[in-house]
Amino acid sequence: MPANRLILPSPAKLNLMLHILGRREDGYHELQTMFQFLDYGDEITYAVRDDGVIQLHTEFDGVPHDSNLIVKAARKLQEQSGCALGVDIWIEKVLPMGGGIGGGSSNAATTLLGLNHLWQLGWDEDRLAALGLTLGADVPVFVRGHAAFAEGVGEKLTPVDPEEPWYLVLVPQVSVSTAEIFSDPLLTRNTPPIKVRPVPKGNSRNDCLPVVTRRYPEVRNALNLLGKFTEAKLTGTGSCVFGGFPSKAEADKVSALLTETLTGFVAKGSNVSMLHRKLQSLL
Template sequence: MSAPSLSLPAPAKLNLFLHVTGRRPDGYHTLQTLFQFLDHGDTLDFSRRDDNRIHLLDDLPGVPPESNLIVRAARLLQEASGTNYGADIRLHKRLPMGGGIGGGSSDAATALLGLDRLWQTGLGVDELAELGLSLGADVPVFVRGRAAWAEGVGEQLSPVELDEPWYLVVVPPCQVSTAEIFSDQRLTRDTPPITLAAFREHGGRNDCLPVVTARYPAIRNTLILLNKYCEAKMTGTGSCLFGAFPNECEADKVRARLPATLQTFVAKGCNRSPLHLALDRAA
């Protein structure tokens, strides 16, 4: 008899704006941002083991298996739940590393939710989100699975309903170190807090953009190019850039005008995470 198995998406996210409002005594930055999911991302396949072993079948270049957020999430869930199960995990990687669209954080969240289901640990979303926060500030929003207004270090989440446009996402040929951007002395750290209503009326900006474009010419040049066709924005600390369109056709038209050497994809904005929709279908 084959072992129980499960295949789940690990969707991308966009930061529709990102304000850095301060810096705490412990060095972490306080933020305001708005998260929305995309119907595009990685896929994780899980197969239950009875020997407590976590076996990641696909290595990421430059990332030792025990440092991989998927493995760390699985170990954390084992410890928190006391389960004796393990898992074989296969990662189908589509999201770029260092792209600001949540690849590693989304993979970790999918591991927590997927293995919670596969192992029948029954921890629930609140406890899984708390576990996820210890892995990264972006993990809880993926665990909770709702487009959200975020404050604090990004963990104080309030679900929101947003328009769900189509997005063209462009991946410049570089990876951005989040730690480097947040330690750069040029980063603005005193943007006054705003409300969701103020954002809806006036919009927002990405405080990290000036630092990123100064450090990474490839991102600066790609931003200039994309701005010729739409209002181009950067997600998180980069490197990915995006523009919103009313439909898939309009996004594809602009995509076709960009150099073939640029990595791009078109995806639908989602207020409910594709991960949670998949879990509902698998219930």
């Protein structure tokens, strides 16, 4: 008997670097970025239903049911596979929205992989990643589940295995709109492509940083505070800021000092997503 209920993790990602190479005709930007996962994220519960209805039971502030990436992912998969089954969904949300740690994209990818399993569709990863890309530029890497150097708008992925430090992630209490940052006239859009493989060390810049810190003093403040202890970086278009540490104890020590005034969390960097580790254990 196949299971009809599944609980899956939906991890966060970090952009260890992010270069903007140019702008395409459709307005999207050509990037080079390095994705790594965190062993930290949301938890999503799925229960199959026979009547074809897709129902997310957890309410999100400011995101209507039908606009939620979880619901959009489930509906697209149902439509394109012709599946007659539906699903009830609940989520324990811990990832901040608009934080640059990819919560919405991760939720969409977890839903695609989870329903592929529960509805027994037998889609391969290529097909799920292609569907994922229609939901958001960051969805394919979460579908693949391996740390990656990404090009194009983030869909051309080459697996990589960077170090897996412990990270302290600070969460400034502002939500940054990705679209707003990418439409800022002051954004650097002409970084030359890195052509050497593997990507040489030292390419850790995030081209969004000057525009984000100009617009959001909260992010600037977080970078300054964390920068007193380690190299402090911006993930994606922010708002989250992160720094790596060799051990959990060291990350915890700095966290204890900084989270008196700022929200944050400590998590291990991971080159294999915890979603994929869980799915593997089910097989």
